[in-house]
Amino acid sequence: MTGICALDAPQGNGMIEAKPNEQAVFDMEKKEIRALMRRQKQALTEDFVADYSRRVTQRFTALPEYERARVLYAYLTFNEEIRTDGLIRRAWADGKRVAVPRVLGKGVMEFYYIDSFDGFITSAFGVPEPPEDPAKLADERDVLLLMPGLAFDRAHNRVGYGGGFYDRYIERGEAAGTVFFKPALAYPFQIVDGIDAQEHDIRVDAVITADEVF
Template identity: 45%
Template structure:
């Protein structure tokens, strides 16, 4: 199957999810994330605000802020993304695509040794490959920064394939979390 065929298949399956299923699975996935040693030990993390039937991250953003973590979220800047710190959910504004983004005020300062980042995606495999939304924002961001990232993805079970196509520029993920557990790659 080609990347675009997989994207279409996943979009159709996500569109059929009920709010109850999204809420239940999102809650289970978030709890597994919050239990990670890496989460407990980090002082800052890079998240994204979910949209379009993604695993709901807004409660996670609130919890991280309550836990005293510095939280940064992405903002699309033409052909790239940059990450900016927020102090609350109210710091987010809706983009032209309907995605909640931070105001471009307080830019993320990456840590040299370890940056925990939650990466969105449509499809994943057990070898750490990821199919995103097709713009390669995250792949280009990782390639353009020398810092170390621990890349974590949330997924519904139907988003996980045995194997998906990938290209040389695609950056692999490190941890995949579904309602069924945590897969360290």
């Protein structure tokens, strides 16, 4: 079970209300965490998302791991996720190659190089994906891999979207000798007290918010 921090949550009419940075729910299964985080993100305004994304991009691109990287495996955002388009443009401007994921089948995901935001296809999940082009298949051995997620704790455990695509991709890559550095971008409310991680769950290597890196 997972504990989420409760910070002075007001209780009125027998109900517990949660502000965007205050989760008053304990012992939640991952499914419940996902539902809570989706609700929190849906309350964000477009202006807030844009400003926060800009600030997180500045902090992310100051990482020494970013400065050293030749290639960035990123992802294309949708809904109220922290925007990655500015980060991707910055990586191109810094002379880095960028690849983004495409789901090829049940449990199978690959990354493909992109050099523009043209020609993307919307997947069944509503996520923009690059075309399947074998000539652009990314197969690096030293990778800065941006990890999506709905919640994180300070031990670097992660609650993803439930498909397990990244866990399997990283396991397969590491078995082939690929070295990954795996940062994640997060809103403050996505940082929780603890996540009941399973043995097969892959941790991130760093979590970046607009105010800190841990």
